[in-house]
Amino acid sequence: MAFRRDSRHADARYLQVARTLRKEIVDGVYPVGSQLPTEHQLCERFSVSRYTIREALRRLRDDNLVASRPRAGTLVVPRPSSDSYVQDVVSINDLLAFATGAQFAIESTKMVVIDDELAARTGLAVGEEWLAVLGFRRIEGAEFPVCRTEYYINRAFAAVGRLLQRHTGPIFPLIEDLFGLSIVEVRQEIAAVLISADLAGALAVGVGSPALEVRRTYTTSEREVAQVTINTHPASRFRHSMTMRRVRG
Numbered sequence: 001m002a003f004r005r006d007s008r009h010a011d012a013r014y015l016q017v018a019r020t021l022r023k024e025i026v027d028g029v030y031p032v033g034s035q036l037p038t039e040h041q042l043c044e045r046f047s048v049s050r051y052t053i054r055e056a057l058r059r060l061r062d063d064n065l066v067a068s069r070p071r072a073g074t075l076v077v078p079r080p081s082s083d084s085y086v087q088d089v090v091s092i093n094d095l096l097a098f099a100t101g102a103q104f105a106i107e108s109t110k111m112v113v114i115d116d117e118l119a120a121r122t123g124l125a126v127g128e129e130w131l132a133v134l135g136f137r138r139i140e141g142a143e144f145p146v147c148r149t150e151y152y153i154n155r156a157f158a159a160v161g162r163l164l165q166r167h168t169g170p171i172f173p174l175i176e177d178l179f180g181l182s183i184v185e186v187r188q189e190i191a192a193v194l195i196s197a198d199l200a201g202a203l204a205v206g207v208g209s210p211a212l213e214v215r216r217t218y219t220t221s222e223r224e225v226a227q228v229t230i231n232t233h234p235a236s237r238f239r240h241s242m243t244m245r246r247v248r249g
Helices: 010-026 039-046 050-062 097-101 116-122 155-166 172-179 197-203
Strands: 066-069 073-076 103-113 129-138 147-154 183-194 210-220 225-234
Touching: 010 039, 010 050, 010 172, 039 050, 050 066, 103 155, 116 210, 116 225, 129 155, 147 155, 147 197, 155 172, 172 183, 172 225, 197 225
Parallel strands: none
Antiparallel strands: 066 073, 103 129, 129 147, 147 225, 183 210, 210 225
16 A cells, blocks of 8 residues: 655655554454564555654554564554543543533434534634534433533544444543544633523523533544533533642742
8 A cells, every 4th residue: 555655744644654554453453462564564565764654653652552662573552441641630530520420311413514603612623524412411310411512523533423322421432442542632621601592491590591611622642633522511510629739849
């Protein structure tokens, strides 16, 4: 398999190589414990430079799919069972803890084109097509939903939509497992908003009552946005706790 040499960016070539090898690892072409071809063999296969192959392999190491060892080459390794990614202050798991304790009831799943209004809310580019999964999160026994939840999933990973009716908890681990990626960063923004007429009835609050809108943007090791999640919480049903400690210089 050869790649065109007229690509505008050299980066695109190593990303293509990384994606091809990643898919082959996920599909079992290179099972756990097996050895990838040598750099020289990969250079010949993809018709690219050794630098390009080394950058592609670095991407696979960043995704915890392979490990390079002296005199052993590049080996396919088991993905770690822990997903304890860490931000500056708290872990991603802490930020998503509510997702495992509240059942997500899906109302609709469809492809949408990002318009001006949705671009402003999600931070995504106008005109792009994303998978939109909309619904409400509920805690068992509670009279009203915890929040309105909107998932916007990169079209490249839209196949996860087929798994969501049987899935509980956050979606990003599905994207990681299905596509062999690692989510390396989650950016969270919290904004005060007013409940719209469309949401007031379902959330059992008054139109125009205060709410907090929590937007999380999930980025892969390839600096690609995999998913944007928006949760709209009535003010009385949201509490964000964070502990800060003084660090002495």
